[in-house]
Amino acid sequence: MKYKRMYSSLNKKSISTAIAVVSVIIIFLFRLIPSGSLWKGYRIVYVSTGCDSKYIETAIEKTGCSGVIDLASQYVPLSLPVDTPEMSLASAVQDKNGYLARRTTYFFDKGRKYQLYYVPDGEVNKAETVVEFLQHNGISAGINTQTGYPWLIPVVCLLFAVLLDVLATNRVIFVCFSAIPVFFSICAPSYSGASAVCLLLYALFLVQQVWNRKNTMNFVLTNITVLFFTVSSIIIAIMTSLRSGLIFAVAVTGTAAVMYLVLQAEKKHNKKYSFVPVMICVADITLFKTKKAKRGMAACAVFIIALTAILLVSADFSHSSTRMQLPSSHAGCIVDGFPSLDDYVVWCWNARTEPYRSLYSSNKETIYEKPKNGDTVVFPRYAEDEKGITESNISLKFDASFRSSVLAQIDNLDFPAVEKLLKKQGKYFHAGYAFSSSGGGMMYLVLMIISFFIPLCFFINMYLLDGRWSKNR
Numbered sequence: 050m051k052y053k054r055m056y057s058s059l060n061k062k063s064i065s066t067a068i069a070v071v072s073v074i075i076i077f078l079f080r081l082i083p084s085g086s087l088w089k090g091y092r093i094v095y096v097s098t099g100c101d102s103k104y105i106e107t108a109i110e111k112t113g114c115s116g117v118i119d120l121a122s123q124y125v126p127l128s129l130p131v132d133t134p135e136m137s138l139a140s141a142v143q144d145k146n147g148y149l150a151r152r153t154t155y156f157f158d159k160g161r162k163y164q165l166y167y168v169p170d171g172e173v174n175k176a177e178t179v180v181e182f183l184q185h186n187g188i189s190a191g192i193n194t195q196t197g198y199p200w201l202i203p204v205v206c207l208l209f210a211v212l213l214d215v216l217a218t219n220r221v222i223f224v225c226f227s228a229i230p231v232f233f234s235i236c237a238p239s240y241s242g243a244s245a246v247c248l249l250l251y252a253l254f255l256v257q258q259v260w261n262r263k264n265t266m267n268f269v270l271t272n273i274t275v276l277f278f279t280v281s282s283i284i285i286a287i288m289t290s291l292r293s294g295l296i297f298a299v300a301v302t303g304t305a306a307v308m309y310l311v312l313q314a315e316k317k318h319n320k321k322y323s324f325v326p327v328m329i330c331v332a333d334i335t336l337f338k339t340k341k342a343k344r345g346m347a348a349c350a351v352f353i354i355a356l357t358a359i360l361l362v363s364a365d366f367s368h369s370s371t372r373m374q375l376p377s378s379h380a381g382c383i384v385d386g387f388p389s390l391d392d393y394v395v396w397c398w399n400a401r402t403e404p405y406r407s408l409y410s411s412n413k414e415t416i417y418e419k420p421k422n423g424d425t426v427v428f429p430r431y432a433e434d435e436k437g438i439t440e441s442n443i444s445l446k447f448d449a450s451f452r453s454s455v456l457a458q459i460d461n462l463d464f465p466a467v468e469k470l471l472k473k474q475g476k477y478f479h480a481g482y483a484f485s486s487s488g489g490g491m492m493y494l495v496l497m498i499i500s501f502f503i504p505l506c507f508f509i510n511m512y513l514l515d516g517r518w519s520k521n522r
Contacts, residue, residue, distance in 0.1 A: 062313055065306040072229060072303025079296055080236035087193055087377035087483060088167065090473050091118070094176050095163035095373065097189040102164070108182055109166070114175040118167040118465045120156040125149070126393070126466050127400060128458040134404040148396035151388045155467050159374035159482045163189075167470055193375060201359055202243045206234035209247055209352040213254045216341040216348075222260055225311050226253040226304060233300040240360040241493045242293050244353045244500035245285040249301065251349045251504065252278035256308070258342060261315070274507065281503050285496055338511055346511075349504040357497040377483035378474040387480035390456065390471050395419050397455045398447050402426040420447045 087093055096105055102121055109117055125139050139149075156165050168176040176192055183190040210227045217223040227250055234246045252275050259265050269275055283301060287294025376387065398420050405428030424447040429440050445451065459468045471480075 062310065065309045065313075068306035069229070069303050069310065072299045072306070073232065075299050076229070076233055076236050076296055076303075079292070081242075081290075081293055081296065082198065082236065082238065082379070082483075087375055087379065088470060088474065089378065090170055091167045091470060092170060092173055092176065093193045093375055094166040094168055094180060095158060095191055095193070095375070096166070096183060098157070098162060098164050100164075100183070100188050100190075105164075105166070105179075105183070108179050112175045112178050112182075114168060114172045114179060116169045116172060116465060118467055118470055120153060120164065122465050123152070123467060124464050125400075126459070126462055126468050127397065128461045129401075135401050138404050139400040148388050148392050151386065151392075152467055154387050155376050155470075155480075158376075163373065165375065167467075168192075199238045202238035202240060202356070203231070203235040205352055205356055205359075206231055206243050206246045206250070209348065210250055212348055213250060213345055216345050217254060217257050218341070219257045219260050222311060223254060223257045225307055226257060229300050229303045229307065233297060237293055237296055239289055239293065239493070240356050241289040241496040241500070242286055242297070243356050244497050245282040245289070245297060247349050247352050247356075248278050248282035248285065248500060248503060249304075251345055252282070253304070254345050255342065258339075266312075277507075278503070281500075285500055288496055289493065343508065343511060346504045346508045350501055350508065353497065353501045353504070357494070357501065360494060360497060374482035376480060378478045378480055379483055389480065390468070393468055393471070394452050394455050398424075398445075398451065402428075402445055404428075422448060 102119075106119075106121065125136060127136055127139060129136050157163065158165065166176075173192075180190050180192050210231050214220050214223050214227070230246050230249050230253070234243050255272075255275050255278070256269050259268060279301070283294065283298060286297035399418065405426055425444060427442055427444045430443050431438055431440055433439075456472060459466065459472050462468065
């Protein structure tokens with residue numbers, strides 16, 4: 050029986066450790082870091098899809114803005130003469146799930162409310178003139194702002210955690226509790242998300258207030274203040290965005306696992322001593338009404354107000370600055386169906402070999418199938434010279450050399466191909482949707498205000514019930 054209990058305890062510790070570690074990994078891998086520079090070397094101009102594309106192209110031409118990559122300028126991206134069999138077949142046969150159809154994803158925001166134009170960095174001033182012209186004529190348009198990582202957001206969360214740690218009775222305990230929420234603010238730096246972190250940090254501060262007392266866990270799991278701050282923080286995170294809410298829920302789960310590990314570590318440490326002092330007072334609501342607890346709650350409201358002030362100063366709440374999700378090369382490991390350069394290489398192989406492959410091939414290859422490394426296709430080529438018509442064999446092999454030649458030929462395309470944009474990003478990148486800024490429209494300001502009133506109402510309620518500051522420390 051003794052060994053069974055030991056095994057059960059060890060198993061729970063292993064599971065809790067795994068949950069804590071996995072939660073940190075998930076938060077990092079699925080991070081939501083906004084970037085003003087969505088694409089290396091390019092800026093995005095977005096225009097309402099209701100506007101005539103010809104009208105936009107005319108406005109761009111009038112300003113002399115050159116090198117713009119847009120949907121209307123996309124053709125078959127092969128460096129071959131137009132009258133070749135390869136070009137003819139690639140133009141005629143286009144699967145709705147194929148590469149040519151999928152690359153149109155680059156030219157719309159996630160909601161498909163705006164059509165996108167990629168403008169070289171050197172043409173930004175002219176692009177801004179185009180946007181001003183369109184807005185002056187009542188067309189919803191804008192250009193993604195060039196902003197860096199919003200350092201103020203995680204810094205504010207870290208400062209709040211440090212202040213609470215100074216006020217905390219069990220400082221080491223609180224440092225352990227607050228690690229994952231602060232890490233979340235670094236990996237998902239949004240203003241409303243940071244307010245959710247502040248609410249969660251205060252809930253954890255209250256937990257450490259009653260730590261090491263009798264009936265601690267039962268009290269914490271049933272106390273309305275702790276539960277309200279925790280649940281409110283999750284709701285605020287979910288309303289920020291579903292993805293943010295899910296990652297925040299992972300952070301809360303990881304923090305709960307850390308709490309269990311800390312509890313078990315303390316029990317193991319106490320077994321070394323024959324006598325362990327026990328606090329006389331059990332976990333009680335009065336411990337949430339001390340000066341330190343009230344100061345922590347007031348600080349929570351103040352720090353959320355500070356975040357709100359930063360948002361108001363830095364964000365643009367105009368109609369065209371809604372928090373859109375735009376294609377970006379900085380989307381981390383999340384891929385939203387954007388074709389990559391690898392897909393382009395595969396498409397080029399199929400496009401160049403399809404006219405010369407047997408329709409009765411046993412493996413029924415199609416133009417959309419991914420070839421295997423080392424696949425080879427040999428086909429005849431005819432040329433007319435002084436001796437008449439001569440025949441020669443051309444061999445294509447799918448390998449690193451073929452990939453290099455395909456990527457090199459992108460520069461020879463005689464139109465502003467989206468493949469040129471992709472090539473400029475470098476070898477290793479994943480395209481996906483990203484927010485164009487860390488702030489966000491009026492909805493996020495409302496979430497900040499709601500977050501502020503949560504600690505404020507609790508603070509006022511405690512003050513009115515007590516009539517004065519508690520003398521407890």
